[in-house]
Amino acid sequence: MDTKSLLQEIFRDVFDDEELEITEETTAEDIEGWDSLTHIQIIVGIEKKFEIKFSAVEIKASENVGEFIELIDRKVLEKG
Amino acid sequence: MQSLVKEYKEKVLLGQCLDLVPLSTEDSDKIVALRNKDKNRYNLNQDYVLTKENQDAWYQQYKERTDDLYWCIFEKDGRFLGTIRLYEIDENNKTCRQGSFIIDDEYSKEGPYALEAIIRTLDLAFGTLALEKVYNDDRADNKVMNNLSKKFGFVFEKEILVKEVPYNLYSVTEEQYQKKREKIQALIDYWATR
Numbered sequence: 001m002d003t004k005s006l007l008q009e010i011f012r013d014v015f016d017d018e019e020l021e022i023t024e025e026t027t028a029e030d031i032e033g034w035d036s037l038t039h040i041q042i043i044v045g046i047e048k049k050f051e052i053k054f055s056a057v058e059i060k061a062s063e064n065v066g067e068f069i070e071l072i073d074r075k076v077l078e079k080g
Numbered sequence: 081m082q083s084l085v086k087e088y089k090e091k092v093l094l095g096q097c098l099d100l101v102p103l104s105t106e107d108s109d110k111i112v113a114l115r116n117k118d119k120n121r122y123n124l125n126q127d128y129v130l131t132k133e134n135q136d137a138w139y140q141q142y143k144e145r146t147d148d149l150y151w152c153i154f155e156k157d158g159r160f161l162g163t164i165r166l167y168e169i170d171e172n173n174k175t176c177r178q179g180s181f182i183i184d185d186e187y188s189k190e191g192p193y194a195l196e197a198i199i200r201t202l203d204l205a206f207g208t209l210a211l212e213k214v215y216n217d218d219r220a221d222n223k224v225m226n227n228l229s230k231k232f233g234f235v236f237e238k239e240i241l242v243k244e245v246p247y248n249l250y251s252v253t254e255e256q257y258q259k260k261r262e263k264i265q266a267l268i269d270y271w272a273t274r
Contacts, residue, residue: 036188
């Protein structure tokens with residue numbers, strides 16, 4: 001499964017919506033309930049699923065799905 | 081109950097990612113600055129500019145009350161994050177209200193601070209104070225706060241008007257809260273050790 005598909009599973013779990021579809025352009029504006037709280041839930045979901053850690057700056061800076069995918073792929077690569 | 085409230089007016093609630101420090105005049109400047117931010121004034125329906133003198137005067141009344149607990153929320157590294165409060169603590173009806181809740185926007189995306197501040201106060205309400213129901217009211221157009229209340233099992237009761245502004249009144253029982261608590265606590269546990 002690719003990064004976007006795994007991320008979609010996390011989003012569906014966080015927003016409790018099995019029909020939720022994300023694209024690289026999806027932002028908080030596009031998803032009802034994507035606020036500072038669900039943002040943290042997304043971060044935790046990603047960190048657990050991909051076994052990576054975000055810095056405080058990265059947590060604040062990630063604002064759309066494309067940025068999350070880029071960041072995840074880079075960190076997974078760094079992890080080796 | 082009154083002696084318990086008095087005790088907790090002096091007691092720091094130690095959390096995992098944050099601490100709840102009892103209100104004192106030491107933190108008046110921070111509270112004034114936070115509450116006077118435009119977004120917070122709007123959400124709190126605060127139609128005046130708070131001054132240090134107002135805040136200190138309010139504190140003098142607060143410290144004598146035995147039905148009111150107000151905390152400043154501090155990150156473990158000492159950063160001031162916001163405020164939260166349990167008030168109208170009613171021993172006979174076993175109820176209270178939760179309010180004066182602000183997490184500074186600057187830090188709200190940096191950790192599960194809002195979640196932990198609420199857990200610590202609801203644990204105190206239902207555990208130590210043995211209350212049976214906690215009420216809160218959220219400005220109707222404040223989606224973040226309304227979503228947050230629902231995450232903790234708060235159930236919508238009715239719309240009320242506060243200074244002519246619509247608010248949603250919610251309540252939660254210990255049973256409703258406990259159904260939601262485990263998942264939220266697991267997230268805080270993860271964050272505290274990451």
